[in-house]
Amino acid sequence: MTTEVLVVGAGPVGLTLAVDLGRRGVGCTLVEKKAAPEFLPKMERCNARTMEIFRRMGLVDRIRAAGLDRHVPMDVYIALAMNEPPLLRLPYPSVAEAQAQIAACNDGSMPREPYQLISQYTLEPLLKAIAGDLPSVDVRYGHEFVSLAQDADGVTATVRDPDGRESTIRARYLVGCDGGASPVRKQLGIQLRGEGNLLRFHQALYYAPDLFDRIPIGPGPGKGRHYHIADSQATFLIMQDSTKHWTLHAVVEKPEEMAAQFEKTIGVPMRYEMLYVGEWKQNLLLADRYGAGRVFLAGDSVHLVIPTGGLGMNTGVGDAIDLSWKLYGTLRGWGGPELLSSYEIERRQVGDRNVGASRYASLGRRKWRAQFRPNIRDHTSDGQAARDSLARVADVEQRKTNEMIGAELGYRYVGSPLVWDEPGGPEHLFREYVPTTWPGARLPHVWLREGCSVHDVIGDGFTLLRLGRTRADTSGLERAMRARQAPFSVLTIDEPAPRDVYGYDLLLLRPDLHVVWRGQQPPPDPEQIAALATGWSA
Numbered sequence: 431m432t433t434e435v436l437v438v439g440a441g442p443v444g445l446t447l448a449v450d451l452g453r454r455g456v457g458c459t460l461v462e463k464k465a466a467p468e469f470l471p472k473m474e475r476c477n478a479r480t481m482e483i484f485r486r487m488g489l490v491d492r493i494r495a496a497g498l499d500r501h502v503p504m505d506v507y508i509a510l511a512m513n514e515p516p517l518l519r520l521p522y523p524s525v526a527e528a529q530a531q532i533a534a535c536n537d538g539s540m541p542r543e544p545y546q547l548i549s550q551y552t553l554e555p556l557l558k559a560i561a562g563d564l565p566s567v568d569v570r571y572g573h574e575f576v577s578l579a580q581d582a583d584g585v586t587a588t589v590r591d592p593d594g595r596e597s598t599i600r601a602r603y604l605v606g607c608d609g610g611a612s613p614v615r616k617q618l619g620i621q622l623r624g625e626g627n628l629l630r631f632h633q634a635l636y637y638a639p640d641l642f643d644r645i646p647i648g649p650g651p652g653k654g655r656h657y658h659i660a661d662s663q664a665t666f667l668i669m670q671d672s673t674k675h676w677t678l679h680a681v682v683e684k685p686e687e688m689a690a691q692f693e694k695t696i697g698v699p700m701r702y703e704m705l706y707v708g709e710w711k712q713n714l715l716l717a718d719r720y721g722a723g724r725v726f727l728a729g730d731s732v733h734l735v736i737p738t739g740g741l742g743m744n745t746g747v748g749d750a751i752d753l754s755w756k757l758y759g760t761l762r763g764w765g766g767p768e769l770l771s772s773y774e775i776e777r778r779q780v781g782d783r784n785v786g787a788s789r790y791a792s793l794g795r796r797k798w799r800a801q802f803r804p805n806i807r808d809h810t811s812d813g814q815a816a817r818d819s820l821a822r823v824a825d826v827e828q829r830k831t832n833e834m835i836g837a838e839l840g841y842r843y844v845g846s847p848l849v850w851d852e853p854g855g856p857e858h859l860f861r862e863y864v865p866t867t868w869p870g871a872r873l874p875h876v877w878l879r880e881g882c883s884v885h886d887v888i889g890d891g892f893t894l895l896r897l898g899r900t901r902a903d904t905s906g907l908e909r910a911m912r913a914r915q916a917p918f919s920v921l922t923i924d925e926p927a928p929r930d931v932y933g934y935d936l937l938l939l940r941p942d943l944h945v946v947w948r949g950q951q952p953p954p955d956p957e958q959i960a961a962l963a964t965g966w967s968a
């Protein structure tokens with residue numbers, strides 16, 4: 431069989447890529463070795479940028495409906511157990527509260543969408559169903575990628591079906607979204623480098639239907655999302671999207687210990703069932719390359735981070751969405767050679783920075799956990815001093831994990847062949863997001879009226895934004911863009927707020943809302959900008 435794009439792996443990244451290719455009408459086959467999505471715990475938090483991306487894909491309402499109730503607080507606690515007074519509470523807004531905060535702010539500093547807690551085992555079947563409904567997408571579970579060979583025109587992959595029979599799929603491009611062990615990456619001979627196997631955790635999934643309703647248990651912490659237990663085993667408890675399921679992570683020797691660990695964490699007898707126990711390892715790894723020839727890699731196949739900062743799947747969704755429109759443009763003929771070669775340049779730097787952000791966050795957690803003393807539970811002045819000291823350090827250090835808005839929204843593609851080179855540029859900050867339209871950055875969200883953002887009125891192609899009632903003659907740039915045959919439109923916005931935040935009268939935006947070029951006057955050489963935007967600058 432033949433297809434335009436063969437996607438290997440139906441984790442959240444491969445599924446997002448398949449859905450986005452499908453909604454652009456690209457022929458795509460998705461092969462997944464598992465027979466069906468599994469009910470296994472992994473990620474649970476889509477960050478703000480991922481939710482903005484899902485909004486542009488038309489998925490945001492379905493994802494919110496399937497995820498955690500919008501009124502449940504997202505607080506993070508540090509405690510000795512769930513039935514004891516918390517040592518520290520870090521309050522974070524529920525989705526409903528965050529939406530109200532976003533609605534009240536129009537300085538570009540907030541995302542269009544807040545985060546959403548949705549467990550990976552809920553998200554994957556939802557995305558699978560959406561992909562399966564798209565006419566140009568062929569979703570094949572139970573099909574394992576075995577090997578590949580590529581030539582000048584395409585890639586031939588050997589795939590094993592559920593009966594063990596091997597057949598070939600011919601594709602113009604192949605994308606390995608096949609996770610940390612990535613057979614596709616290994617076939618290409620690409621290495622992951624960095625720090626592997628830093629710490630080994632056991633993780634268990636529990637059905638504990640009464641736990642959420644009984645919180646706070648006695649003087650214990652209130653309702654929240656993460657409960658870090660101040661012990662010597664780095665134990666933490668995570669609420670899943672139903673509020674009836676919970677995961678516990680801890681450094682223990684044997685899987686059987688995870689039942690007692692849960693009971694100790696809860697602190698009081700409670701009805702529960704342990705549904706799964708497994709192991710996972712902390713890694714901080716980045717691939718040397720994000721592909722070779724007609725084969726690309728995305729998600730955990732190229733970057734592995736310590737997941738508690740939420741930069742694992744979320745970084746992978748960013749990869750998928752960067753690659754999707756570039757594959758589309760190349761396959762439809764308007765994209766030049768730089769379009770696909772820019773993928774690695776743009777996304778590997780984000781992967782590198784996010785591995786760094788994850789290291790920074792995990793060092794913070796290690797720092798406060800190093801304050802643990804065996805006497806921390808003692809009702810003595812020494813015990814109190816141990817509790818106070820841990821809480822004081824955690825108040826600074828734990829925030830590094832939970833407050834990553836700069837890493838989430840503030841990434842900018844530096845040195846990309848698709849982006850106009852304005853020398854300099856703001857620093858990349860993990861913790862802080864400062865709105866900017868510097869070429870390569872994501873366009874900040876600004877409200878036009880209640881419930882309608884600039885993001886919402888920008889289409890799926892390239893967009894020339896005309897702001898501040900400019901009278902500039904942009905016909906040269908418009909002609910140059912149209913001559914490239916890429917999807918392109920002009921959008922004039924007279925409201926003052928976007929002009930105030932963006933600081934420029936004219937902005938050329940890519941399909942993924944990143945800025946190609948900005949100016950107060952039309953560019954002197956519009957053909958050059960149009961060539962650059964569409965990957966023909968070489």
Ligand SMILES: Cc1cc2nc3c(=O)[nH]c(=O)nc-3n(C[C@H](O)[C@H](O)[C@H](O)COP(=O)(O)OP(=O)(O)OC[C@H]3O[C@@H](n4cnc5c(N)ncnc54)[C@H](O)[C@@H]3O)c2cc1C
Nearest residue numbers: 439441443463473474475575608609729730737742743744
């Ligand atoms: C405990 C924990 C908590 C986490 N929390 C978060 C979080 O809150 N936020 C966040 O962003 N990230 C989080 N992560 C990380 C997140 O789960 C991963 O980054 C994410 O799953 C990566 O998605 P992926 O699609 O790249 O890879 P995967 O989810 O690993 O999917 C790869 C898919 O490829 C398939 N596959 C492999 N080999 C083949 C083959 N030969 N043929 C066909 N198919 C194949 C696999 O079966 C699998 O379905 C967490 C991870 C863990 C372990």
